[in-house]
Amino acid sequence: MGVTMDGTKQQRRGNTRQRIQDVALELFADQGYEKTSLREIAEHLDVTKAALYYHFKTKEEIIVSLFEDLTKPIEDLIVWGRSQPHTLQTKQEMIRRYSRVLADAEPLFRFMHDNQGTVRDLRIGDIFKDRMRDLRDIFTDPEAPLVDQVRCVSAMFTLHTGMFVMKDMDGDPEERREAVLEVALDLVTQAHEHAGER
Amino acid sequence: MGVTMDGTKQQRRGNTRQRIQDVALELFADQGYEKTSLREIAEHLDVTKAALYYHFKTKEEIIVSLFEDLTKPIEDLIVWGRSQPHTLQTKQEMIRRYSRVLADAEPLFRFMHDNQGTVRDLRIGDIFKDRMRDLRDIFTDPEAPLVDQVRCVSAMFTLHTGMFVMKDMDGDPEERREAVLEVALDLVTQAHEHAGER
Amino acid sequence: MGVTMDGTKQQRRGNTRQRIQDVALELFADQGYEKTSLREIAEHLDVTKAALYYHFKTKEEIIVSLFEDLTKPIEDLIVWGRSQPHTLQTKQEMIRRYSRVLADAEPLFRFMHDNQGTVRDLRIGDIFKDRMRDLRDIFTDPEAPLVDQVRCVSAMFTLHTGMFVMKDMDGDPEERREAVLEVALDLVTQAHEHAGER
Amino acid sequence: MGVTMDGTKQQRRGNTRQRIQDVALELFADQGYEKTSLREIAEHLDVTKAALYYHFKTKEEIIVSLFEDLTKPIEDLIVWGRSQPHTLQTKQEMIRRYSRVLADAEPLFRFMHDNQGTVRDLRIGDIFKDRMRDLRDIFTDPEAPLVDQVRCVSAMFTLHTGMFVMKDMDGDPEERREAVLEVALDLVTQAHEHAGER
DNA sequence: GATGAATGAGAGTTCATTCAT
């Protein structure tokens, strides 16, 4: 129950779980997982810590739930990628879609990027690693030369870098996004071309 | 003091500071900064926590000292880069040297990579950011098209990714290192070529 | 409500109170009173904690209710004992009946035995103490020498010990029960004989 | 540092560990292990909770340390018992000594008696069980009839009961102690006599 | 050059209990 202007308590229409997730994600992304305490999350929501435990069994479960809810689009992307022919077009489209996925769940991926060490220790670490590998396996031909495999991985991580590290570069964000995308597309294209030459 | 064969304690003539740094770096790189407690460091050294405070004023100072001691090569690289003409050769040589620098202080850079969020909050965050910017400014012509600037940044981060993320890829490490280097070199070369076309 | 084969919930026509008692006793006896949480009880029953509060006002009331329901036989035994002449036969028969009572409500008495400190703080502590005193007063003649009073108390507690402590002794349980009973009977007999000698 | 009459702080001459044990034992014996919080112990000592953790790694370690420090006499008794011939005299002397041991470390054994369930879960549970078995093996001849074995165990537990349960009986404590001892001695004597008859 | 002893702040977690629905 919250407090209204006249001091009475107010119904929370069962959206508390969602609100916890929202606040937690914001704080996790801003300050990191370990530096964000449950007290802090609770205070932001005007709830007691115990309330958090009604909705989530542990602190880790909060981040796991966020991960599970927000990485659905990546799973979808993997499914889609697997259903397509392994052409250059497909790979380019994958890069474009992946770029969009990252942008849509920016806070989560910013969190993952800034806390790679922490994430690895959490239960989501392995899952995330698997997803990354799945994506890579769609981009790269395991028979391809190592250098082309690297190019593809580099394309993926260029998107990450573009989102989370180049924030301080000049130019407006949208322009930068396009430039990053172009470089990533170039990388997969080059990787593919060599394949054709073989 | 350590324990010798006859059970007596042994002098560690003044190298304790160094030993603290060594152990701390190992633990920070393995477990992260916040998940490594001073108690843990002290135990690994068979010393009390208070002893750490004799050598370092705070926990943060330990990592700062590591950073300062170990990033000298990057400073040198920047100085060198600035003293050279802005040719493609220079940039390629920079990439090669940077790659070596990363490899030589692998634990520190692995730590920085895995704990980007934490690092940002620490005092070293700004310093590191400045270094990265300095490097970038040597690689990229601020007048160059955005996409080429991105390419150069991407080259640098490809080296990072190659060191800390692609560990699970097949192939032996040395081969992988070379492949990564090749991709990075390609990226700066492309960035440069376009510049020439203008 | 439970789950039937077609997935719908099933009536538990008013026996929930009973089921709570059953599960609670089992858990209390196994883990102790304080180490058993209401959450745990509720989960075992596939019911919410709040449901427990519909049937019992507090956690303590659960154990009180168990105690009241299950120690009726002891009350009966006391009533019977008082109605009999204070002969040796009576005392021996009391021992036999007491032994049976303990065996019949084994989990409760095991709980009481293992948690004597806790029980003392609970509301049932005093009640139980009174019952024990009542029993003792039937066994022992307050005029009898102290040593004989001790013998009678010892007889009673030998039965307890026999049930809850000697579980790890060799021999099959039934044999052991009889041996324990024989020792207890001996003790009251000796107490009585001395009385005769006076 | 403590507070003196004039409000200044006072040295604690390194006896804090001992003081923690003393206070903890008193509270554990009075209220039980789980119902005694570390906050409570700390407050009694005018120290912070963290100070307790300087001296003991966990709450359980406090009780373990008490157990280890205070049950040495039982170990000694076992050693002594094993070195003696298995005569009636030995057994009787064992009973007498055991009675004294219990009296000397009364608070610890009162705690053990009142919290048998808790003790079982703690690390000391198994150790204690072993000690009891060792004692039993000295008292009882494994070849003896079951009923005589029971008599011996009963003798031991009569001593316990005498110390911790019969407190509310009339008569002065010393008289009661003697009466209890007499009953226990009788029990082992009877057990032994039967053996002779075989 | 280092230790022993302690602190204050705070962490995550669990508990019995309440109450509107």
Add this chain to the structure above:
DNA sequence: CATGAATGAACTCTCATTCAT
């Protein structure tokens, strides 16, 4: 007859830090 949502108080435990010796 029972649930969903929440609370407040307590818990054990850990941390970086301090300081007299």
